[in-house]
Amino acid sequence: MQPTRDPGATLPDLLEVLLNKGVHLNLDLIISVADVPLIGVNLRATIAGIETMIEYGMMRQWDEQTRAWVQRSLTRELPMAQGEEVVAAMAASYYQDDFYRTWRPGRAYLTTKRLILHRRDPAETLWQADLDSITAAEQYTESSVGGADRARLKITLQDGSETRISALDAEHLLSLIRKQRDLPAPSSSPSDAGQAGPKISGSMWYLETFAQGGTWRGGRATLTQDGLLTWKSPMDNRASLRIEPDQLTSISAEERSNPTNHSKVLLLETTSGTVQLASPDLSHWVEALEDHPSTAKEVSRGT
Amino acid sequence: MTAQTLYVYAIVPADSPAPTGTGIDGAPLHTVNSAQVSAVVHTHHSGPYEGPDEDVKRWVLEHSDVIEDCWSHASSVLPVSFNVIARGSDDAGATAADQLKSWLDDAGDDLSQRLADLAGTSELRVEITLSTEEFPQHDPTVTQLTADLEEKPPGVRRLLEKRLQKVQKQVTDAAADQLYPEYRARLAAQCLQLQDYASAHRPAGTVSVLSAACLVDSAHISRLGAELTSIQEETPSAHIRFLGPWPPYSFVDIDAGVTSESRDGAA
Amino acid sequence: MALEVNEESLKHGVLTLVVTLVEVIQEALETQAVRRMEGGDLTEEEQNRLGEALLELDEAMEQIKADHGITESVTDLHRGLDEVVDEVVDKLINPQRWAQDARKESP
Numbered sequence: 001m002q003p004t005r006d007p008g009a010t011l012p013d014l015l016e017v018l019l020n021k022g023v024h025l026n027l028d029l030i031i032s033v034a035d036v037p038l039i040g041v042n043l044r045a046t047i048a049g050i051e052t053m054i055e056y057g058m059m060r061q062w063d064e065q066t067r068a069w070v071q072r073s074l075t076r077e078l079p080m081a082q083g084e085e086v087v088a089a090m091a092a093s094y095y096q097d098d099f100y101r102t103w104r105p106g107r108a109y110l111t112t113k114r115l116i117l118h119r120r121d122p123a124e125t126l127w128q129a130d131l132d133s134i135t136a137a138e139q140y141t142e143s144s145v146g147g148a149d150r151a152r153l154k155i156t157l158q159d160g161s162e163t164r165i166s167a168l169d170a171e172h173l174l175s176l177i178r179k180q181r182d183l184p185a186p187s188s189s190p191s192d193a194g195q196a197g198p199k200i201s202g203s204m205w206y207l208e209t210f211a212q213g214g215t216w217r218g219g220r221a222t223l224t225q226d227g228l229l230t231w232k233s234p235m236d237n238r239a240s241l242r243i244e245p246d247q248l249t250s251i252s253a254e255e256r257s258n259p260t261n262h263s264k265v266l267l268l269e270t271t272s273g274t275v276q277l278a279s280p281d282l283s284h285w286v287e288a289l290e291d292h293p294s295t296a297k298e299v300s301r302g303t
Numbered sequence: 304m305t306a307q308t309l310y311v312y313a314i315v316p317a318d319s320p321a322p323t324g325t326g327i328d329g330a331p332l333h334t335v336n337s338a339q340v341s342a343v344v345h346t347h348h349s350g351p352y353e354g355p356d357e358d359v360k361r362w363v364l365e366h367s368d369v370i371e372d373c374w375s376h377a378s379s380v381l382p383v384s385f386n387v388i389a390r391g392s393d394d395a396g397a398t399a400a401d402q403l404k405s406w407l408d409d410a411g412d413d414l415s416q417r418l419a420d421l422a423g424t425s426e427l428r429v430e431i432t433l434s435t436e437e438f439p440q441h442d443p444t445v446t447q448l449t450a451d452l453e454e455k456p457p458g459v460r461r462l463l464e465k466r467l468q469k470v471q472k473q474v475t476d477a478a479a480d481q482l483y484p485e486y487r488a489r490l491a492a493q494c495l496q497l498q499d500y501a502s503a504h505r506p507a508g509t510v511s512v513l514s515a516a517c518l519v520d521s522a523h524i525s526r527l528g529a530e531l532t533s534i535q536e537e538t539p540s541a542h543i544r545f546l547g548p549w550p551p552y553s554f555v556d557i558d559a560g561v562t563s564e565s566r567d568g569a570a
Numbered sequence: 571m572a573l574e575v576n577e578e579s580l581k582h583g584v585l586t587l588v589v590t591l592v593e594v595i596q597e598a599l600e601t602q603a604v605r606r607m608e609g610g611d612l613t614e615e616e617q618n619r620l621g622e623a624l625l626e627l628d629e630a631m632e633q634i635k636a637d638h639g640i641t642e643s644v645t646d647l648h649r650g651l652d653e654v655v656d657e658v659v660d661k662l663i664n665p666q667r668w669a670q671d672a673r674k675e676s677p
Contacts, residue, residue, distance in 0.1 A: 001531040003427050003524065003547045210491050211520065236499045237514065238483040272485075458621030459614060461628075466604045501660065 078125070084113045088176050092117060092167035094126040108167050110176055115155070117165060127165075133158045137177045139170055198222045200288040205259050206231045206241060207276040216259045216278065223288055229268075231277070247271045251289050253282060308390040309335065309399045310347040311383045312369040314407075316418050317341050319377035327352070327365045335400050337407035339415040343373055344389075344403070351386045374550040379422035381414065381555045417555065424495060425521045425548035429531065430502055431486060432509040432542045439474035472510065479512040482541075486513050486534060493527045494519055498553055512541070516553035524548055586643045589634060593648060596627060 080086075092108035094117040095101075106119035106126050115134070117126040136156040141149050151170040155163045155177075167173045204221035207214040219233035219240075227245030232238070249269045256265040258278035266277040266285060279285055312326065315334075322332040322343050330345035352362050363385050370382045389403040397405075407414070439445045448467045452460055491497050496518040502511055519527055528545065535543055603620050606612050612620070635641040 001528040001535065001543065001545055003528065003545045005547065208491055208497075209488070210494055210496065211523070212495060215496075236487075237501070237511070238480055240484050240487050242481065242484045456618050457625060458618035458623075461621035461625050462600075462603055462607055462617055465600050466607060469601075469604060501656075 078109065078116065078118055080111065081113060084111050086111050087180065088173065090168045090173060092165055092173070095164040095166075096126070097164075103166065108165065108173060110173065110180065112180065115177060127163060129155065129157055129163070131177075131181050134177070134181055137174055137181070139174050199225050200284065202279065202281060202284075204231055204285075205278040206233075207258075207265075207278075208240065214276070218259075221277065221279070221285070223285075229289070241275065243268065243270055243275070248289070251286060253286060307399055308347045308388050309342075309344040309403055311387045311389060311403070312343045312345075312366060313373045313383055314340050314342055314381040314414055314418070315373050315377040316379060316415065319373070322369065322372060323376065324369065324372050326369050327362050332369065335403045335407065337404055337411055339411040340407055340418065342383075342403055342407060343369060347388055351388060370550050379418040380550050381417055381421070382550050382552050421518075421551045421554060423521050424518050424551050424554075425524060426551045426553055427517045427519055427524065427527060427545065427547035427549070428515070429490060429517060429527075430514045430544040430546075431482075431512040431534070432506075432544075433475050433479060433512060433540060434542065435468070435471040435475045435508050435510055438478065438510075438540050439471050442470075442474045444470055445474060475510040479510050482512050482538075487515070489530055489534070490515065490517060490527065493517075493523065493530050496554055500553070509542070518551055518554045519548075521548065582638075582640065582643070585638055586640045586647055589631065589640060590644050590647045590651065593631065593644065594651065596624070596631075600624060 086109055088110045089107055091105070093103040093105045096104050104119070104126055106117050106124075109116045109118060112131075114128055114130055116128040118124070118128075119126055134155055135158055136154075138154055139151055140154055142152050143149055150166060152164055152166045153170050153174055155165065157163070201220065201222040203218065205216045205218055206221075208217050217233050219231055219236075221229065221231045221241075223229050227248075229241070229243040229248070230239040231241035233240065247270045249271065251269075252267045253264040254267055255263050256276070258265045258276075260278050260280045262278065262280055262282050264282055266279065266282055268275040268277065268289075277285070310326070310330070312332075317336060317339055319341060321334065324332070326332050326345040330347075332343060332345050334341040334343055352359065366385050370380060373380045389399045389406075391398045391402055445467065448463060448470060452463050452467070455463060487497070490513075494517040498516045498518075500514055500516055502514040517527060524547075531543055531545055535541065603612075603624070607617055635644055
């Protein structure tokens, strides 16, 4: 395949590159490094504003304030314990199963300590349980009165009681409950597991191979509950590394130079070659990767 | 401010041949020299270039012609962005040429290091896209939806078509996630550096798998081309744009020797 | 740069803006409609009514754009808006990338 220099085909690319790339000289030496006249200047200015806000942490403040406000307005009716925080809230209903059997609508609040079903108006806590008392949480499908299938959750408590709830996003709520409570995801429903939050995620260096050797690049690695390991640099459009559990054949750690102050590098043998990763938190990653059932049997732990 | 200014096109090594052509709007070119590097400039009498799109396009292309000319005659070139203008300092009583020269002196080590790093290299751009209509043709959900469409009344079809587009996009996007690591690794093996960018060229109905600026040893461009040929043969529905070779516009900012990009000596 | 405003150009600009915004709202409606359809909330009868309303809106929009000769300017503005939104979303998702760009531009 031959590259093209046909100006008809490459003009927009060339303009983009010349306006955005290249050496920018020291500012006091310059009348102006003109902003792009081709595109609406005002729109650009708006974007610069957001960028600046992120840089100076203003969005963070806004984010914290918003969350604090939600917390306050919530706790007016729903008293929280010291240090208790809402993790998630969504529309949900609770199946009341005494003399009066019906689905009662409200909102589910998952806090760091409890799962609560609360109705705001008129205010009533329909049901609540300490997360510590939950022994099992699972999803099942039930045909609703209208005939359509609906995903529901069944929560089992220490005292053996079972409660049925339904939620706007039952799968998500379930994965969050499991995460808060460290309940195992049942192996029978693989679609569930895909929805669950990552098993471990953190900053990681990845050695990318170029024509003249490797370059350590900083980014973020994530290992999902079903064993998919990905690594993505914030500079890239997609994840550069994607290892399915059945592609991983062995895990070891070896002394090699790397950008962290940890002396060892994580070596992953995969069906498509060796991958080198470096992390200040290497032992955690080794543990998490070895922990996975499909790789555990083949792991040879190098030291 | 009325004094003369200097419009800057490129930085080249000090021993480079003098620029041959003319600059924007036929302005005669000359160089401002320091011990290690030279700046290719024209003497400028007004402010930055601004005007209608057509004029800007013409100026940008004339600017790029000068850089191309330097690139083909000098051993290496650092392209300078469009509309970079040096001026004198009234306080210091320095002319624009004085100011530029003192900057070249100060930054000389850094600039000549960058020039040495980029000598003999070219930038190429690779864009690989998948068509959301063609690519997922054989996906079971897509086939099912397409079949369902036939017998529905027009209103339902209007909604189903929208749904079909959404599913096609999702399927294609998932495929792109799978293909990206493989394509990136294969291209990286033929490149000195690789940098993703958001493509300026985004036709509707396509999903971008990869858009990367590739820094390549100019003698080995054909290797990158060969790799793309084999990708094309494996995935005929992928659409590949391969642009260049250009001067290394996207790579002038490489920080040579900075820890975050340090080369792995052990490999 | 002097900005020339006369009645014609003002009308053209405002119409383009309004029609583009209606298109954007229509897209949001469509997305919502498809989501509800996928959720199984809509009967086929309802789906058809909704779809037909959208078809009518499609036709009306084409008509308005053709009548006033703003088809092209609406397309341009719509694409411009899409790109800006893409860019903002990208900034929010990948603040690091943009912080790096900002450093490059003002050393």
